[in-house]
Amino acid sequence: xxxxxxxxxxxxxFTSLFYLTLLFLWGRYAPTIFKPTIxxxxxxxxxxxxxxxxxxxxxxxxxxFLGSSHAYRGFDTRVFQKNGYKSxxxxxxxxxxxxxxxxxxxxxxxxxxxxxIYEVYPTIFTLDGVESSLDIIANDKNDSESLKMALKINNxxxxxxxxxxxxxxxxxxxxxxxxxxxxxxxxxxxxxxVEKEIGFYQPSELEKKEISILxxxxxxxxxxxxxxxxxxxELILVYAPIPKVNYDSYINTGYFxxxxxxxxxxxxxNEIISLDDSLHFQDSHHLNQNGVNLFNEKLIEILxxx
Numbered sequence: 001x002x003x004x005x006x007x008x009x010x011x012x013x014f015t016s017l018f019y020l021t022l023l024f025l026w027g028r029y030a031p032t033i034f035k036p037t038i039x040x041x042x043x044x045x046x047x048x049x050x051x052x053x054x055x056x057x058x059x060x061x062x063x064x065f066l067g068s069s070h071a072y073r074g075f076d077t078r079v080f081q082k083n084g085y086k087s088x089x090x091x092x093x094x095x096x097x098x099x100x101x102x103x104x105x106x107x108x109x110x111x112x113x114x115x116x117i118y119e120v121y122p123t124i125f126t127l128d129g130v131e132s133s134l135d136i137i138a139n140d141k142n143d144s145e146s147l148k149m150a151l152k153i154n155n156x157x158x159x160x161x162x163x164x165x166x167x168x169x170x171x172x173x174x175x176x177x178x179x180x181x182x183x184x185x186x187x188x189x190x191x192x193x194v195e196k197e198i199g200f201y202q203p204s205e206l207e208k209k210e211i212s213i214l215x216x217x218x219x220x221x222x223x224x225x226x227x228x229x230x231x232x233x234e235l236i237l238v239y240a241p242i243p244k245v246n247y248d249s250y251i252n253t254g255y256f257x258x259x260x261x262x263x264x265x266x267x268x269x270n271e272i273i274s275l276d277d278s279l280h281f282q283d284s285h286h287l288n289q290n291g292v293n294l295f296n297e298k299l300i301e302i303l304x305x306x
Contacts, residue, residue: 027164037160039134040168043179046072046093047188049139050179054190055088060112063087065192066104066224067119068095070240073286074119077191079296085303089192091119092136096129097220098152099136102145104227115303116228116235120266121242122256125213125221133158137165152216198288201281206249211256225263239268241295243277246284273298 027038043049046069062085065075071091080087088111090103100118133153137146142165150158168174181188185197228235237260247253247270260266273295275281280291287295 027160037157038164039157040138040161040164041134042138042174042177044093044135044138045183045186046135047179047183047186047194048092048135049177050181050188051090051092051192052136052140053179054192055090055107055110058088058111061086061088062114064108064111064113064116065089065091065119066095066100066116067091067238067240068121068124069093069286070121070242071095071119072192072194073196073282074240074292074295075117075193075299076189076195076289076292076296077193078189079293080300081191083300083304085300087191088113091192092132094124094127094132094135096124096127096132097217097224098129098149099132101220101224101227102136102149104224105145106140106143108227108231113233116233117299118224118235118237119240120237120260121240122211122213122250122253125217126211127217128155128214129153129217130155130158134161137162142166142169152220195289196282196286198290199282200278200288201243201283203243203245203277203284206245206284208249208251210251211253213259222263235264237264237266238299239266239270241269241273241275241280241287241291243281243284244270244275245277267299267302269295269298 027035027040051072063080065071065087068091072089073091075087075089075091077087077089090107092099092103130153133149134157136149137158138161142162146162146165150162179188185199187195189195225235239257239260250256257266257268275287275291275294280287280294282288
């Protein structure tokens with residue numbers, strides 16, 4: 001019996017070592033087409049690497065922005081600075097509450113905000129969080145928060161990418177990496193904002209869709225709200241402007257507005273500010289710089305009144 005147990009332990013150890021070695025070599029050298037369950041993109045779109053490198057040396061802020069690409073492309077830290085607000089934007093592509101919670105747990109104390117503005121786009125509550133988890137795993141340090149996030153998401157691609165990332169960190173393969181401030185049409189602005197070269201959306205009719213929120217994302221969201229409240233810090237939820245053709249494609253926006261209003265102070269800027277789909281938007285989701293300026297000025301007006 002002892003020999004059986006000993007052999008089993010040895011087999012498990014050997015198999016684990018073989019798996020780790022194969023995963024690392026495969027992830028590092030195999031063509032992308034042959035590794036569908038590993039997705040490690042250091043310096044991917046959205047300048048997340050730059051943002052998370054900068055935040056590690058950032059101090060106290062007046063405003064912390066959270067959310068998806070609507071956040072890091074929608075809240076221009078320069079506009080807020082001109083109006084007397086020091087801010088940092090911790091948005092990331094397709095960021096669901098599962099990833100927001102990770103970033104808050106890592107950087108909330110360092111940033112010590114007086115106000116948290118959380119951009120809540122309905123679709124983020126319907127996503128499994130895999131895409132955003134891969135982005136954070138590749139572009140930030142990995143710790144127990146990464147592991148808890150992976151267990152929550154429970155997807156083989158997230159597991160494999162996290163193991164690969166841990167090994168990359170262990171051997172220090174990314175120490176010499178630096179990300180250019182300008183990548184294609186995107187320009188990174190200190191404080192976490194990404195400015196895109198001006199473009200104009202050509203709207204077309206979109207299919208109707210329903211907001212169907214995942215229970216575990218709503219659970220994560222509730223924990224975020226509670227975390228901020230426990231710090232006695234004001235939280236404002238913001239539905240950032242999207243093109244009217246996109247906004248009107250949702251068949252149950254009233255339900256979403258009602259749900260968000262239960263959690264904290266909430267502003268749906270699609271109902272507050274009137275923007276033109278062709279003049280103020282870059283694409284079917286994001287404001288162009290003209291739209292960003294108008295949106296931010298209106299938000300600052302509300303903050304000043306408060």
